[in-house]
Amino acid sequence: MFNFTFDPAGGILCVRVVGSWTLPEVERYAREARERFIAARQRAGLLRLLIDLSETDILSQTVIDPLAKAGMQYSHPDDRVALVVSSTLLKLQMRRMMGDAPAAIFASADEAAAWLASNESVVVPA
Numbered sequence: 001m002f003n004f005t006f007d008p009a010g011g012i013l014c015v016r017v018v019g020s021w022t023l024p025e026v027e028r029y030a031r032e033a034r035e036r037f038i039a040a041r042q043r044a045g046l047l048r049l050l051i052d053l054s055e056t057d058i059l060s061q062t063v064i065d066p067l068a069k070a071g072m073q074y075s076h077p078d079d080r081v082a083l084v085v086s087s088t089l090l091k092l093q094m095r096r097m098m099g100d101a102p103a104a105i106f107a108s109a110d111e112a113a114a115w116l117a118s119n120e121s122v123v124v125p126a
Helices: 023-044 061-072 088-098 109-117
Strands: 002-007 012-019 048-056 080-084 103-106
Touching: 002 023, 012 023, 012 109, 023 048, 023 061, 048 088, 048 109, 061 088, 080 088, 080 109, 088 103, 103 109
Parallel strands: 012 048, 048 080, 080 103
Antiparallel strands: 002 012
16 A cells, blocks of 8 residues: 655655555556656655555565556656665665666655655765
8 A cells, every 4th residue: 555645844755655566556656657647746846755665565466567667667866766675675676676767766755755845866876
């Protein structure tokens, strides 16, 4: 299950995911993400997206590719994306799934939100 919320003070669109992704959830995400991303850009000027996966299970291989496609098809070069993960395996999955996208991965939502509000570049660890 996932839900979107928008923080007008910080201009941050948050997606909180709980449990396991299923293919129907990925399809619903793809439909809703487009509208939410457009609305966030209109309100804040650019997309600052915080994806909170701290209560998410490890992704199955069957949802990784469709989920990546669902998120990336609406992305813009100036978007700022921060992911919050709670396990090393999920962190590795997210790094692989995000590829060259300008995204940063954090252990807490507070760190992610602070980075989204800053002008710091994405630093990809070796």
